[in-house]
Amino acid sequence: MSNHDKARAAALFAAREWGHEVFPLSINKTPIIRSPHEKGHTCQGMHQCGAPGHAVGDATSDPDTLRWLFEQAPKAVGYGIRCGARLVGLDLDRKEKVDGVATLNRLASRHGFEIPQTTTVCTPSGGFHLWLAVPGGTIVPNSVGKVGPGIDVRSSRGYLVGPGSTGRKGEYVLHPKTGYIEPQPIPEQLLRLMLPPAPRQQPNRRPAAMSEDSSTRALQGLINVVLRSTEGNRNDRLFWAAAKAWEHVRDGHVAASDVEAELVGAAVQVGLGAGEAMRTVASAGRGVAA
Structure with a gap:
């Protein structure tokens, strides 16, 4: 059995028997199917555009879809678990x-x-x-x-x-x-x-009312700012978006864990390292808290 066939069989087993969502990887342990989009896209996965190439966004537990993904990646010798x-x-x-x-x-x-x-x-x-x-x-x-x-x-x-x-x-x-x-x-x-540590609160300030839908839209808008950034301005855009997001955290509209997880994830998707992205988001948070 080839390494490709072995990885496909293991991925199918992980999806069928353990219930995990999986997708093909290269020998370098990276997503192997190239993105169908230009840089700065906001598509989150096959469920939106129908085409593979979204890394974790392609992960599935459906055996037929998984077999098809491995057909699109004949050099895949591994699989990732979401x-x-x-x-x-x-x-x-x-x-x-x-x-x-x-x-x-x-x-x-x-x-x-x-x-x-x-x-x-x-x-x-x-x-x-x-x-x-x-x-x-x-x-x-x-x-x-x-x-x-x-x-x-x-x-x-x-x-x-x-x-x-x-x-x-x-x-x-x-x-x-x-x-x-x-x-x-x-x-x-x-x-x-x-x-992440909880942000400092300002007990004397009463937050303005904001619905769950509007707070979700606000955070998604800031995530889109990061996703549309390009090489040369990615870190600046991330810092700006993070500073705005931490303001929502301070006002009680958005959870601190959401800010770090979502913005760092978006930054990694456009090419920033996870460590660098986390430091930028944390730095923006300190600036808001001050």
């Missing part, structure tokens, strides 16, 4: 002088929580992916090193490389001692480390 409301991944790197496993163990000891026995995927570099679940309605932002050295968080608009995938350094496989386990809840202490 993260977000149901699944959050901890990517524990072990490379050079960084050991994400040791970092997580220290955090567990320091903050008094136990690392749950959950689905664990062994990566070719010697690290691990832990699959965890969050309480309903909680939006965990993607992050790189925020929780601790060697620990990356994959959540909204992010993905994990699924077991049965092949990368340049080797294969991703389920840990032999655990196999597949329904993703276990994140310990509360660990979840707090993943979430």
Whole structure:
């Protein structure tokens, strides 16, 4: 069986048996189907335009659609699993002088929580992916090193490389001692480390009334500003949009977790690094809070 066929079979199994939404990846662990749109587009996935090439926006659990996606990507040798409301991944790197496993163990000891026995995927570099679940309605932002050295968080608009995938350094496989386990809840202490700090409140200021629909439209408009940015002005547009969004947070109209998750996700989609985007959004928030 070729690596392409192996990845397709593993992806179909993950969708059918585990209920996850998946999409094809290249040997570099990146989305392999090119976007059908010009830069700055606002299309979120195949459900909007009917064409593949939206990375996580293509993820599906429908077997026929998944087979079709792999037909469009004959060089795909892996698949990504969509993260977000149901699944959050901890990517524990072990490379050079960084050991994400040791970092997580220290955090567990320091903050008094136990690392749950959950689905664990062994990566070719010697690290691990832990699959965890969050309480309903909680939006965990993607992050790189925020929780601790060697620990990356994959959540909204992010993905994990699924077991049965092949990368340049080797294969991703389920840990032999655990196999597949329904993703276990994140310990509360660990979840707090993943979430952004709550913004400072101004108790003497009474927020003007804003409906849920209007606040959603306001945030979506700011996300679109970032999605329409181009190389050379992406960071400036992100800072401007984030500053406006944090004003809505300060007034109580938008959740802080939504601002970071959605704006960082949009920035990554137009080519900014996740770390850079998170720093820009945080910087804009400090400016508003001041």
